[in-house]
Amino acid sequence: MFRSTVKFITNGATPRYSHLNSGIYSMSKAQLFYSTSNNNTNNKNNKNTETKEEKKENNNTKDKTNENNNNNDKTNENNNKTDDKTSRAKTVLSIASASFFTGVIFSATAGFMLYQYKKDISDEEKYELTKFQSVVLSEFAVPFREFFDNLFNNLRKYELFDQLFGPAEIHHILPAPLPKGLGREYTIVIDIDALSEISQRDKYPAIYKRAGYDYFLTNLAQHYEVILYTNQMQGPKTEQINFKLDPQHAYFTGQLHGDCGLKERGRYSKHVEMLNRDPSKVILLDSTPAYDHDNVINVGRFHPNQKDTTLVKLLPVLLDIGQKKADVKEALKCFHKKDSKGQTPDIEHAIREYTELNGMQKKNTNNSNKKLKMQEKHGLCMLNILLYALVTRNEE
Numbered sequence: 001m002f003r004s005t006v007k008f009i010t011n012g013a014t015p016r017y018s019h020l021n022s023g024i025y026s027m028s029k030a031q032l033f034y035s036t037s038n039n040n041t042n043n044k045n046n047k048n049t050e051t052k053e054e055k056k057e058n059n060n061t062k063d064k065t066n067e068n069n070n071n072n073d074k075t076n077e078n079n080n081k082t083d084d085k086t087s088r089a090k091t092v093l094s095i096a097s098a099s100f101f102t103g104v105i106f107s108a109t110a111g112f113m114l115y116q117y118k119k120d121i122s123d124e125e126k127y128e129l130t131k132f133q134s135v136v137l138s139e140f141a142v143p144f145r146e147f148f149d150n151l152f153n154n155l156r157k158y159e160l161f162d163q164l165f166g167p168a169e170i171h172h173i174l175p176a177p178l179p180k181g182l183g184r185e186y187t188i189v190i191d192i193d194a195l196s197e198i199s200q201r202d203k204y205p206a207i208y209k210r211a212g213y214d215y216f217l218t219n220l221a222q223h224y225e226v227i228l229y230t231n232q233m234q235g236p237k238t239e240q241i242n243f244k245l246d247p248q249h250a251y252f253t254g255q256l257h258g259d260c261g262l263k264e265r266g267r268y269s270k271h272v273e274m275l276n277r278d279p280s281k282v283i284l285l286d287s288t289p290a291y292d293h294d295n296v297i298n299v300g301r302f303h304p305n306q307k308d309t310t311l312v313k314l315l316p317v318l319l320d321i322g323q324k325k326a327d328v329k330e331a332l333k334c335f336h337k338k339d340s341k342g343q344t345p346d347i348e349h350a351i352r353e354y355t356e357l358n359g360m361q362k363k364n365t366n367n368s369n370k371k372l373k374m375q376e377k378h379g380l381c382m383l384n385i386l387l388y389a390l391v392t393r394n395e396e
Contacts, residue, residue: 117141150264172276173260184225186281192230193287208304216311217251223322231258280327294329
């Protein structure tokens with residue numbers, strides 16, 4: 001119908017249908033207006049939605065920027081805190097390092113001064129020291145010196161230490177030996193605790209000599225240079241002890257004290273060269289438990305309440321070594337042998353083994369048999385003389 005009406009309008013239809021055309025025209029205008037209004041409302045709605053979304057996005061961006069700003073502020077605060085901590089740590093480290101190095105320098109200088117304190121003074125100068133100086137020397141300087149020397153000697157076991165610091169300088173603690181033919185060829189150093197028990201409860205020390213003390217030393221002094229070692233510092237008490245042990249100066253050719261460095265931590269040093277003697281002709285008699293040392297014979301400590309025959313049994317072994325002019329390290333191997341449990345034998349077992357290896361029992365039996373024969377011959381001669389005297393008297 002609408003198409004027909006349009007045809008009529010275009011083909012010049014009669015005027016009576018003009019009202020229809022106006023109606024249609026008005027309807028189209030209304031439709032257009034309605035459509036445009038709808039479009040406008042839609043556009044407005046779209047704009048409103050767009051503005052709302054933009055506002056939301058703007059708000060979101062603002063929130064994000066605020067969050068970022070807050071995070072940046074927090075990171076800045078954390079960075080400041082870490083910077084403060086690092087600066088504090090640096091100051092603490094610098095103070096600690098400075099105090100450490102100052103302490104090291106101070107302790108090194110103090111240790112060097114203590115090590116060198118009255119080091120090379122003579123015995124006469126020691127007697128001239130004041131009480132304070134003698135206390136510092138005996139209680140601080142000498143123990144520190146021994147500790148430092150022992151530490152260096154232990155480190156010198158490693159070749160790298162000698163390569164870095166050079167070989168140890170050996171200080172001789174005994175004078176040069178006498179020429180051949182004038183003095184004893186072998187030297188024995190005896191710890192005082194191996195020969196006696198000293199009680200220092202009273203002002204004057206009481207001395208208990210080991211069984212066979214005089215017999216042992218009188219025979220030993222004929223073949224050995226006998227030197228007495230005491231772990232104490234030289235002083236009036238040590239002189240009293242030495243005088244009681246050897247009042248006639250017939251046994252000991254010299255005395256050594258604790259400050260000479262011959263013993264390290266209660267054991268004889270392996271640097272036997274410091275005695276200024278041939279190490280193959282030096283024997284060290286000790287009272288401590290057994291330890292590894294080629295020149296040492298451990299006879300154990302003497303206790304007065306026990307029966308003891310160690311010195312009497314050991315004397316033939318020492319005399320045999322001196323008469324044979326044997327190497328001490330080879331001769332004393334039986335004293336250092338270890339059993340299956342890793343323990344060294346006791347002194348009596350070692351003496352027995354030495355006598356068996358060197359045929360000393362046969363020598364002793366042969367010597368005793370010779371003595372018996374000589375005594376028998378001597379007795380027969382005496383009987384013959386008596387009989388002859390009686391016969392001559394009867395004849396007269």
